[in-house]
Amino acid sequence: MRAVGDQPERRRFALNSLGALMPAVTRPALHRRPGAITTIVVDWPEIVGPDLASVTAARRLVAGTLTVACAGPAALEINHRAPALVERVNRHCGQALVTRLKIVQDMTASSVAPRPRRAPPPPPIALPEVEDEDLRGILERLGARVRARQNGTR
Secondary structure: OOOOOOOOOOOOOOOOOHHHHHHHHHHHHHHOOOHHHHHHHHOHHHHHOHHHHOOEEEEEEEOOEEEEEEOOOHHHHHHHHHHHHHHHHHHHHOOOOOOEEEEEEOHHHOOOOOOOOOOOOOOOOOOOOOOOHHHHHHHHHHHHHHHHHHHOOO
């Protein structure tokens, strides 16, 4: 307990680099996964290629069986390419860690982002009363180009 009249203890804030904080943050997450699966998960797009990586994800490695989650019809493609994928994973890791693939369908494995909704069209541009026909034509063409750019067309 503080005595009356004592000054509260002042906190000192020190700046730490992000690199110094990362081991403490990542250690609990990486401790739960062995090093091999961490390497496979992080390097998955490099191992299987960007097209296949967009619809698949490496989940776990237990007793030589790599569990791969996939979205929709990608399971058939993975099944056909399993021997080549096992070889690629082992070559990437530098040792024979994976002997077979276990395929599970998981729609969250897809990293395809949903399409953004189109913005509603802008309201029409009201032109002021312009008596000069040439100037009015130029302003109308300018307004049409502005609307086209807002809609994403040229």
